[in-house]
Amino acid sequence: MNDQNQFATAQKNLTEAKKILVLLPPEPTEDQVVGALSLHQSLEHANKESQIGCPSQIHVNSKIQGVEKISDTVGSRNLIISFDYKEDYLDKVDYDVREDGKFYLVIKPKESAPIPDVSCAKFSYSGAEADLVVVIGVNSLEELGAIYSEEKTFLDEANILSLNISPRPSSFTDNQLHLFIPSYAELVSMLLEKAGITPSQDAANNLIFGIFESTQSLSSSKITADTFFPKFSQPPFFESPLALPVASDDTSEEETGPVPSDWKKPKIFRVGEDPSPK
16 A cells, blocks of 8 residues: 555545544553654544543653543443452342432352452443544554453454554554654654644644654654655644744844945946956
8 A cells, every 4th residue: 555545544534533542552652652642632623532542651751741631541431340359259249220310239249258348449441432543553453452451342343543653564454554754743743734634732742842852853864855844734833842043134233334335236247347346
């Protein structure tokens, strides 16, 4: 699949989806976090319902904005109650919905078994829902770790778009955008441009930061002409990581001396005329 076909497929998926789930592998690189987070922020900015997940803790530069939005679980339909207890202790599990409208889960232990310790109980959710799942930097769904274990049924049947900066094709989906370029920040920038999605201010800041970091301030031998920032449909506002010098027009006569009046007039030279000062 050539680059244009890959972009067309990715663009179609992003345009048509209303509810999108962006997933990172465990222990993601800073560049992967920047790419995934910027995509999530931009999708929200485009009024799409987006969620971003990673099964492990995130360790990145504090300049990256919005990391707190990344969750270690992505389901929202099923309530899960977990606690330490052995199956051999159980007599039966039952439930009851009473007249007060409350739901009661009843766990009955065997006669000689210990009573479940409510102080150890934990509550969480599972049951992800999305029109499109975007996975960042994985070659198999199993690489998603705990998220795949918890959402296997959903992910095995989901519409998945794979983003990768390795040309190696994915075996778990035909929808893929795999380009051999320096960074995921650049890949997401190109995808947003092609899809006509304007990044939010936080996303634009993150993308610029990511591109500069991954290319050693644009000095890497891996950069191409496309690295020098894609043209978004509307210019995003961002603070460049590099402070570029700005030329000043405020030059005083004290530094340069007075300007001769004839310097301001147009100069006309005729053929055979010596242009040197008389």
